[in-house]
Amino acid sequence: MVRTMLLALLVMGWVTAGVTAGPAPRVIRVSLTSFKFEPSLIQLRQGERVVLELVNEDTQRPHNIASELFNHTELVVRGEFRQGTTADGRRFVFVDVGKRAEVEFTVPRVAAGQVGFICSVGQHAAQGMTGAFVVRPP
Ligand SMILES: [Cu+2]
Numbered sequence: 001m002v003r004t005m006l007l008a009l010l011v012m013g014w015v016t017a018g019v020t021a022g023p024a025p026r027v028i029r030v031s032l033t034s035f036k037f038e039p040s041l042i043q044l045r046q047g048e049r050v051v052l053e054l055v056n057e058d059t060q061r062p063h064n065i066a067s068e069l070f071n072h073t074e075l076v077v078r079g080e081f082r083q084g085t086t087a088d089g090r091r092f093v094f095v096d097v098g099k100r101a102e103v104e105f106t107v108p109r110v111a112a113g114q115v116g117f118i119c120s121v122g123q124h125a126a127q128g129m130t131g132a133f134v135v136r137p138p
Helices: 002-020 068-072
Strands: 026-033 036-038 041-045 049-056 063-067 076-079 082-085 091-095 100-106 113-118 130-136
Touching: 026 063, 049 063, 049 091, 063 068, 068 091, 068 113, 091 100
Parallel strands: 026 049, 041 130
Antiparallel strands: 026 036, 049 100, 063 091, 063 113, 076 100, 082 091, 113 130
């Protein structure tokens, strides 16, 4: 009886460890202002779990980050945000003046190289608000 209970506890311990195991996601802070992302080049590795911490540090304008990369993975978004899709089909996360949001995802196994992102609000991209994810093998 005691042996059975001990075994049960052991199994529960393994199950719990399995659920909580895994490295914490890497947090990358991204500042959004008129009209730039900082940093504008973001290095990612395929299969890596990351959190983009989007901080709108602008006092006047809302911004978003729209990228085709977001179409190839599942986004978990927290904070104060809106989500949507641009006219040409890229998913975006929108953050209003002074707000912040966290976008957590696993970097998809797209071809290594650059996948661009833009702010699709107004003419922000034309005014320089662009950047790129640099995706590398694991
Ligand atoms: Cu913008």
